[in-house]
Amino acid sequence: MAIPIGYIAVLKSGKVLGNKSSYVVAGSEEIMRTCITKLSTRSCSEYRIQPINFGEIMERLLQGLTFVFDKVAYQRFLPLGQQEGIKLTPENLPENSVEKLIFIKVGVRKS
Numbered sequence: 001m002a003i004p005i006g007y008i009a010v011l012k013s014g015k016v017l018g019n020k021s022s023y024v025v026a027g028s029e030e031i032m033r034t035c036i037t038k039l040s041t042r043s044c045s046e047y048r049i050q051p052i053n054f055g056e057i058m059e060r061l062l063q064g065l066t067f068v069f070d071k072v073a074y075q076r077f078l079p080l081g082q083q084e085g086i087k088l089t090p091e092n093l094p095e096n097s098v099e100k101l102i103f104i105k106v107g108v109r110k111s
Contacts, residue, residue: 004052005052005057006069006070007025007073008050023068026070026072031072069106074106
């Protein structure tokens with residue numbers, strides 16, 4: 001069963017909002033639109049906002065990618081990531097707001 005964690009933003013070229021090694025995951029489409037506005041030089045209409053589930057995130061983490069989660073998405077990811085053996089801790093963070101986005105970066109080290 002696919003367990004939704006949040007949303008990613010993808011350009012027609014396939015490039016995902018983030019940098020070369022980290023994807024941004026937002027807890028809602030609205031928060032993702034705010035992320036696009038704050039983090040990209042492109043307009044929201046150039047991106048396709050799509051859900052991403054836990055399995056997709058884990059697959060990419062194991063390939064060496066990292067993710068930055070907003071608070072909402074991180075709270076969804078936390079218990080599932082811990083069940084998979086990723087050392088994660090609950091973060092006592094303020095709620096996201098349009099003015100201030102809070103992100104937590106997660107990656108896994110290859111043995």
